[in-house]
Amino acid sequence: MLKGRIQDLVIGVIAVAIGIFLFIQTKDFPGVTQLFSRIVLIIFLVIGAVLVLTSLINGKKPGPEEVHIKDFKNPMLIFLIILVYVIMIDKIGFFVASAVIMPALMLFMGYRKPIPMIATTIGTLGFIYFLFVTQLHVRLPADLLF
Amino acid sequence: MTIWEGISQAFAHLFTLQAALGLVIGVVGGMIIGALPGLSATMGIALLIPITYGMDQTAAILMMAAIYTSAVYGGSISAILIHTPGTPSSAATCLDGYPMTQKGEALHAIGLSTTASVIGGIISAIALLLIAPPLARLSLNFQAPEYFLIAFFGLTLIGSLASGNMLKGLLAGAIGLVVGLIGLSPEVYARFTFGNFKLNGGIDLIPAMIGLFSISQVMVLGEERGKHSSTVKEEAVIQGRFLPPAKEFVGLLPLILECSVVGVFIGILPGAGGDIASWVGLNLAKNQSKHKELFGTGIPEGVAAPEAANNAVTGGALIPLLTLGIPGSSTAAVMLGGLTIHGLNPGFELFSKFAGITYAVIIGFLVANILMGLVGWAAGRYLTKVSKVPIPILLPCIAMLSIIGAYATKQNMFTVYVCLIFGLLGFLMRKYGIPTAPVVLALILGPMADEQIYQGTMQAAGMGGITFFQYMMSRPICLVLLGLIVLGLFSPLISKLISKSYKKKYGEVGEAAEDI
Numbered sequence: 001m002l003k004g005r006i007q008d009l010v011i012g013v014i015a016v017a018i019g020i021f022l023f024i025q026t027k028d029f030p031g032v033t034q035l036f037s038r039i040v041l042i043i044f045l046v047i048g049a050v051l052v053l054t055s056l057i058n059g060k061k062p063g064p065e066e067v068h069i070k071d072f073k074n075p076m077l078i079f080l081i082i083l084v085y086v087i088m089i090d091k092i093g094f095f096v097a098s099a100v101i102m103p104a105l106m107l108f109m110g111y112r113k114p115i116p117m118i119a120t121t122i123g124t125l126g127f128i129y130f131l132f133v134t135q136l137h138v139r140l141p142a143d144l145l146f
Numbered sequence: 147m148t149i150w151e152g153i154s155q156a157f158a159h160l161f162t163l164q165a166a167l168g169l170v171i172g173v174v175g176g177m178i179i180g181a182l183p184g185l186s187a188t189m190g191i192a193l194l195i196p197i198t199y200g201m202d203q204t205a206a207i208l209m210m211a212a213i214y215t216s217a218v219y220g221g222s223i224s225a226i227l228i229h230t231p232g233t234p235s236s237a238a239t240c241l242d243g244y245p246m247t248q249k250g251e252a253l254h255a256i257g258l259s260t261t262a263s264v265i266g267g268i269i270s271a272i273a274l275l276l277i278a279p280p281l282a283r284l285s286l287n288f289q290a291p292e293y294f295l296i297a298f299f300g301l302t303l304i305g306s307l308a309s310g311n312m313l314k315g316l317l318a319g320a321i322g323l324v325v326g327l328i329g330l331s332p333e334v335y336a337r338f339t340f341g342n343f344k345l346n347g348g349i350d351l352i353p354a355m356i357g358l359f360s361i362s363q364v365m366v367l368g369e370e371r372g373k374h375s376s377t378v379k380e381e382a383v384i385q386g387r388f389l390p391p392a393k394e395f396v397g398l399l400p401l402i403l404e405c406s407v408v409g410v411f412i413g414i415l416p417g418a419g420g421d422i423a424s425w426v427g428l429n430l431a432k433n434q435s436k437h438k439e440l441f442g443t444g445i446p447e448g449v450a451a452p453e454a455a456n457n458a459v460t461g462g463a464l465i466p467l468l469t470l471g472i473p474g475s476s477t478a479a480v481m482l483g484g485l486t487i488h489g490l491n492p493g494f495e496l497f498s499k500f501a502g503i504t505y506a507v508i509i510g511f512l513v514a515n516i517l518m519g520l521v522g523w524a525a526g527r528y529l530t531k532v533s534k535v536p537i538p539i540l541l542p543c544i545a546m547l548s549i550i551g552a553y554a555t556k557q558n559m560f561t562v563y564v565c566l567i568f569g570l571l572g573f574l575m576r577k578y579g580i581p582t583a584p585v586v587l588a589l590i591l592g593p594m595a596d597e598q599i600y601q602g603t604m605q606a607a608g609m610g611g612i613t614f615f616q617y618m619m620s621r622p623i624c625l626v627l628l629g630l631i632v633l634g635l636f637s638p639l640i641s642k643l644i645s646k647s648y649k650k651k652y653g654e655v656g657e658a659a660e661d662i
Contacts, residue, residue: 007578011578018324030333030335032599033331033332036327036331036599037337040320040323040324040327040592041324043320043323044320044321044324047316047317048320051317054313064311064579065579067577071577074368075365075368075369077368078364078365078368078545079566079569079573082361082569085549086562089549089559089562098546101542105541105545106538106539108371109368110372110538111536111538116539120539120542121542124543124546128546131197135200136200138550138554138557140550141553141559
């Protein structure tokens with residue numbers, strides 16, 4: 001079986017597994033809630049099952065491109081940095097966390113020009129402060145500075 | 147209420163500082179987003195919805211509509227100057243737009259694109275003004291079964307939002323439906339919340355959309371790490387005259403008008419968007435030309451026709467959205483979310499109770515198209531400079547705006563984590579060829595269908611114990627809607643055939659931007 005097809009097979013199997021798990025949970029749901037939930041989950045299960053079947057039947061025919069694990073490295077690292085950023089916002093506040101993470105992301109992406117980095121950070125934070133804090137009156141997570 | 151009464155009410159809503167700012171920000175912002183390959187109107191609107199929370203309803207919806215039309219136009223500028231369509235709607239423009247640039251007529255090509263886009267947009271705004279109100283009157287007769295079928299009809303469009311593999315598009319829609327189940331059901335039963343009371347209200351649409359469209363895009367841009375690239379390939383020499391000569395304009399006008407009308411019609415059709423309209427427009431131009439062999443060498447007709455058609459789609463697409471709540475494209479789906487968040491439910495109410503706001507948005511949309519022409523005339527040539535912003539600078543800005551946008555939804559960190567989860571989900575879906583737009587559509591329409599099936603069942607029970615299905619089949623409008631649903635089910639097939647035949651005829655163009 002071609003690797004692109006195996007990927008689809010795995011996606012289909014995961015969908016079917018999640019569908020069955022959720023379907024079992026509906027046993028205690030009341031009347032219309034149970035009816036609608038089951039209709040949706042049956043649709044989900046059928047589509048998952050069709051994906052599994054088409055992957056098995058067309059296993060050797062050219063299909064979706066193979067996705068390599070190495071393609072995930074940089075995007076997942078970016079995701080981790082954003083996750084750290086969100087945790088930092090929760091702990092030390094939005095502006096301090098942003099002032100640290102924005103240049104860090106630029107450096108991570110391979111950018112090395114300090115003036116545009118500083119200008120972008122200050123400019124974006126200034127824009128956010130003006131728009132969200134002074135105009136929209138959004139209460140940002142408690143900050144060390146503000 | 148007549149159209150004139152609606153228009154007279156609109157001015158009070160339109161002539162405010164907020165509405166004017168919304169209009170200008172929408173036009174300029176949309177143009178920038180459209181010109182940046184990889185960023186789409188859909189993502190732009192998703193990212194900017196949180197900014198509209200503090201705005202009044204007119205300004206907020208007007209800004210979204212302005213972004214929509216302006217981004218479609220902005221996409222043509224990068225198509226003409228750097229042979230990279232900023233949005234999928236501009237792919238056909240590359241064929242003659244870029245050869246014009248190579249011939250040293252870049253500014254002329256941008257001028258043609260601007261003129262045709264403005265005319266297409268204005269005609270679509272007029273069509274919106276004339277067609278939407280009578281169509282909305284139809285919805286006066288709607289009850290739970292009709293609304294259920296409307297939601298169901300919307301769900302049949304999922305196939306058309308799946309640009310590639312239909313099965314994966316349906317899977318995406320099903321994921322959206324399942325996610326839409328989370329939270330209190332209409333019977334007030336906590337469904338799939340697993341004891342977490344924060345999930346009782348369901349998954350918030352805005353953080354989910356920001357995650358699916360923006361955070362996933364940040365992760366995709368992360369693949370460019372260390373490449374020191376900007377989104378632009380090469381800079382064109384921009385010279386020549388902007389406005390087309392009077393003789394050329396008069397010669398092109400019938401074609402522009404024809405393509406505009408065709409574009410409006412395609413926009414109204416569910417599932418057929420700006421990309422199809424631009425190819426149909428180009429084909430119209432070629433069929434009517436005495437010099438078919440010159441297409442692809444850089445001729446004005448090849449730029450004017452697709453650009454008139456794709457901008458005419460925007461107003462056309464707003465017609466079913468505002469009157470029946472049917473979003474025919476991913477951008478329209480996000481706009482539906484925006485309308486709902488501002489307490490505006492599509493249908494007759496928009497043209498009666500909220501007539502002032504709705505007519506203000508329609509007139510403002512017309513003004514946005516004119517303003518788009520003026521801004522394009524003044525700044526179009528400089529827009530490639532925007533495309534030169536390096537990805538390492540762009541990426542943290544999008545990331546930060548996404549996070550603050552998600553936070554602003556409820557002003558708590560829970561929505562930010564929801565946004566992150568959907569960002570990761572969106573990225574994985576995109577990597578494995580599963581489109582993200584159907585998730586949003588299903589997330590909006592699933593709970594609507596859920597609510598209506600519950601209401602309908604209650605109403606049917608009060609009618610002598612008939613079932614919901616019997617109740618539905620006893621109503622004539624439901625039968626018409628069922629016919630439309632059958633049509634909707636086949637529309638992706640028809641759209642695909644049209645699109646395939648044109649692409650085969652003209653070949654693939656540039657790096658077609660992904661419809662995110």
